[in-house]
Amino acid sequence: MGRTAPTYRQALEERxxxxxxxxxxxxxxxERAAFETLRTGARRYAAQATYVGxxxxxxxxxxxxxxxxxxxxxxxPPGRPAAR
Numbered sequence: 001m002g003r004t005a006p007t008y009r010q011a012l013e014e015r016x017x018x019x020x021x022x023x024x025x026x027x028x029x030x031e032r033a034a035f036e037t038l039r040t041g042a043r044r045y046a047a048q049a050t051y052v053g054x055x056x057x058x059x060x061x062x063x064x065x066x067x068x069x070x071x072x073x074x075x076x077p078p079g080r081p082a083a084r
Contacts, residue, residue, distance in 0.1 A: 008050040011057050012042060041068030 006014070016039055026032045042061045045068070049060035 008053075008057075008060070009046050012046060012049075012061065015057060015061065016042070037068075038065050041065040044068050 019039075023032065023035050026035055042064045045064035049064060052060065054060050
């Protein structure tokens, strides 16, 4: 018996394939690299997204990407005002 519903990872990769045309149309190497960073962020938390089992694939993708980006931000030391 085969699965009737794709796994989260399969659904994620299918969504990423749909984004290939957008990626192809980016004009600079910096834009393409930034887009690949977003894709990597979406894949980085696939195990957590699978475990949560949200019916909304895009929500899981966005949370994964945002968490990955937040993780890369510099952290201000405690007690010091944030730089503006």
